[in-house]
């Protein structure tokens with residue numbers, strides 16, 4: 001079952017910026033570089049990726065499962081917002097020149113189905129950019145990351161959002177999710193080319209994907 005973001009929508013932006021020490025904004029800014037035209041932002045949430053895309057002059061369609069998350073997006077960034085599921089996108093084949101998804105794919109119930117749908121609606125030659133959180137590879141950084149993810153983040157969730165459980169879920173879901181080569185293998189099986197760029201010691205991965 002999909003995680004219910006409606007329950008944390010009100011605190012999402014504040015917690016997101018705090019937990020990533022504001023780096024989430026830099027990661028999104030990096031991800032939208034070189035994108036133009038009509039872009040689909042999948043799992044748009046509260047609209048921070050939409051905002052970065054519109055700043056670059058893109059026309060954006062945002063899609064998300066959570067009405068509450070998108071109600072915040074609507075106050076922040078001009079776009080067409082559609083309540084919908086990434087695993088059954090309500091768009092024809094090859095409808096977009098680019099597709100983005102920031103911190104969304106980890107929440108898909110059927111990852112390969114969602115990724116396949118995102119590639120289906122992308123034009124041949126088009127670019128898809130996925131940002132996702134991950135555990136760092138470095139054995140030196142790893143203990144610091146583990147302490148922060150397993151202790152600090154759930155505490156911040158409890159103090160600032162009154163919801164320890166929701167933020168204890170975060171490091172667990174990051175740990176379980178395929179990263180690096182494992183994630184790229186899934187993309188390759190779907191017939192697309194992919195390059196990974198590690199951000200901030202690899203705690204965020206940017207995957208740049210090209211549809212043949």
Ligand SMILES: C[S@@+](CC[C@H](N)C(=O)[O-])C[C@H]1O[C@@H](n2cnc3c(N)ncnc32)[C@H](O)[C@@H]1O
Nearest residue numbers: 005043044045064065066069085086102104107
């Ligand atoms: C961690 S938030 C990311 C929001 C935003 N992209 C950002 O950069 O902050 C994950 C979002 O994915 C959405 N989501 C999860 N599964 C989805 C699905 N199958 N289809 C559409 N949206 C989905 C959730 O509702 C939530 O808004």
